[in-house]
Amino acid sequence: MKSSIAPTQYRLGAAELEVLLAMARTGTLAGAGERLGVDASTVFRAIQRMERGLGQPLFERSRAGYRATDLAQALAEQAERVEAALEAARAAAQAQPEQVTGTVRLSTTDTLLHGLIAPALQQLQPRHPALVFELHASNELVSLTRRDTDIAVRATRRPPQHLVGRQLGMIRSALYAGASSPAQWSDVEAGRAAWIALDDAIPDHPSVRWRRKHFPRAQPTFRVNTALTVMELVGRGMGIGVLPIFLAQHRSELRPLTGSLEDSETQLWLLTHPESRHLRRIAAVYGHLAETVQLP
Structure with missing residues (x-):
């Protein structure tokens, strides 16, 4: 007699999604391990378990690193939503009324940082003393898609379409x-x-x-x-x-x-990721920069 009990399906949990997202963002076992605070072998075993459970590969391996398959990219997008929801929950649990807490990673160039962003943050910091800022000043574009940064301020005429952006004016x-x-x-x-x-x-x-x-x-x-x-x-x-x-x-x-x-001339853009723009810590900084950064 044929059993009427359906086979057990593999279920991805928050921990597995966190590992997958770290791999998708970094492309290496070592990089993912550094983000997660574990060694590369732990990440490797976790990826293997997921691939066995799902019955298909998540990453294509090469000398250059690990490239996410279409399935891994789709799962990473969902993992980003889970990550944003968890961050929002933690912030809500820790914050006092009207208090904004947490770390905001901001990427820009040294010119924009010293000439425009630092003066704006100097005004903001006393209003939200529990905020911590990680400032990355470089001419290289840091990826918001991989969440290497929360907010980017860039001089460009072609901002990425997948990001939420606001033009702050023209750089002359x-x-x-x-x-x-x-x-x-x-x-x-x-x-x-x-x-x-x-x-x-x-x-x-x-x-x-x-x-x-x-x-x-x-x-x-x-x-x-x-x-x-x-x-x-x-x-x-x-x-x-x-x-x-x-x-x-x-x-x-x-x-x-x-x-x-x-x-x-070129345009100045304030950019962030659509999945994290509503987090209080990011919204506070984004909104302040949008209001206060002014160009002559």
Whole structure:
């Protein structure tokens, strides 16, 4: 007689989803283990158990790491929702009325951090003293999809469509010389000025594109890797450079040689992930930046 009892189905729990999500975000056993606070072998065994239970592979293995299959990507999306719900529950359980707690990871460039974000956070911190900020300043794009960061502030004309974003305004730039430098616009036109630029570090930067368009024969005397370094060297009178107006306008050691350079403009975007934007800690920071960050 055939049994009427259905075979037991494998059930994924929160712990398994946490492991799967860490693997999908990092692509390596070691990286996932570091996020989870366990060793790589523990992660490996957990993935094996899930694959056996589900009866199909979750990751394709190669020398480059572990690439998530379509099934793993679908499960990772659900795991992100579980993660967001758990974070919201923990925050609600720990917070006092009107108190915002937790850690907010924010990614931006050093220029935007020093010129716009740090002053805004300085205003916010006394209002929410229980918040902790992890600030990542780099020209490299940190992934919100993998949750390497909670909020990103980026200069771009093409923000990722899968993220929640708000345009904060236009970043305008001008050509500057040091206040004590004798350089004039006529020196720039005559090719007598030394340029300080980001060519090798960020070859597609609007300032680099502008110079190459209008002064194609000009070669930088100093190639540097951050706009802050451009500003410091220009301020020392070591050459001329294109700088964001919001960063340079209050520096007495800098002198503009031009007005706003129209074809070097770009948009400033405030970005976050749709699954976590409603968490109190993220919403508090996102909302404050949206209200207070202003561009000239």
